[in-house]
Amino acid sequence: MQQRIHRQQEGSLIYYTSDNITTKHLFTTKFGGVSKGYLASLNLGFNRGDERSNVLQNYQILADHFRVPRARMTMTKQIHSDIVRVVDENTMGMGLGQPMSWKADAIITNLPHVPLCGYYADCVVTLLHDPVSKSIGVCHSGWRGTASGILGKTVQRMQEQYGAKPENIEAAIGPSIRQCCFETDADVPDAMTETMGESVTPFIQPRGKKFFLDLQGINREQLERCGVRNIVDSGMCTKCMHDTFWSHRATHGNRGVQAGVIMLEG
Numbered sequence: 001m002q003q004r005i006h007r008q009q010e011g012s013l014i015y016y017t018s019d020n021i022t023t024k025h026l027f028t029t030k031f032g033g034v035s036k037g038y039l040a041s042l043n044l045g046f047n048r049g050d051e052r053s054n055v056l057q058n059y060q061i062l063a064d065h066f067r068v069p070r071a072r073m074t075m076t077k078q079i080h081s082d083i084v085r086v087v088d089e090n091t092m093g094m095g096l097g098q099p100m101s102w103k104a105d106a107i108i109t110n111l112p113h114v115p116l117c118g119y120y121a122d123c124v125v126t127l128l129h130d131p132v133s134k135s136i137g138v139c140h141s142g143w144r145g146t147a148s149g150i151l152g153k154t155v156q157r158m159q160e161q162y163g164a165k166p167e168n169i170e171a172a173i174g175p176s177i178r179q180c181c182f183e184t185d186a187d188v189p190d191a192m193t194e195t196m197g198e199s200v201t202p203f204i205q206p207r208g209k210k211f212f213l214d215l216q217g218i219n220r221e222q223l224e225r226c227g228v229r230n231i232v233d234s235g236m237c238t239k240c241m242h243d244t245f246w247s248h249r250a251t252h253g254n255r256g257v258q259a260g261v262i263m264l265e266g
């Protein structure tokens with residue numbers, strides 16, 4: 001199969017891009033920042049035990065890459081919810097250019113030159129772009145967000161807010177923990193089945209008393225159900241690739257955090 005996710009390097013910054021997304025975007029790795037120790041080096045989390053000045057410098061590196069002032073980079077406090085929020089002139093720069101005053105797991109915008117950030121260290125971050133309505137979104141879904149259908153709700157919100165058509169949307173499912181490593185107890189598949197019904201059964205592999213979940217498959221299914229067809233799945237497992245990515249499970253929580261970032265070029 002043709003490779004559709006590409007490893008890129010710009011100076012010490014190492015990141016991945018997806019060739020179906022036709023606006024500027026990336027998935028960061030551990031590499032290219034100034035943080036030290038177990039946070040070395042491109043930690044993007046303010047609450048991981050890092051010095052704030054290091055994290056700000058890491059955002060500056062990304063802002064330089066996107067060629068925007070750092071204060072335009074926009075984020076949300078992720079809470080494993082199904083909340084989608086709209087980034088407009090008033091909320092642009094939330095979390096960096098202005099104090100964080102919202103919680104959500106997906107943000108969308110039609111503003112150019114406003115990079116949207118979604119965070120992962122095993123969770124699924126999906127980047128969305130509709131080149132026709134000129135709108136973008138970033139969605140964070142761990143198993144709780146996946147069970148609550150947040151990715152489908154993000155696509156619906158892009159339709160309502162910006163008139164995005166699913167058939168025009170480009171979607172890239174980022175590096176995240178995959179079925180090879182995502183071992184759970186029964187509570188996780190039970191929650192999935194309760195909210196999504198039998199459609200999730202093919203994505204749950206029982207093994208003894210444990211279960212192995214294909215979160216990416218379930219998220220792809222949510223996109224397809226909305227009518228999104230142009231989907232690339234990175235195929236990369238953060239736990240298997242723990243030399244490149246921080247994996248929450250591989251590090252037992254002593255880790256930095258990566259971001260999927262997307263921006264309209266206007």
Ligand SMILES: [Zn+2]
Pocket residue numbers: 177178179180181182237238239240241
């Ligand atoms: Zn794995």
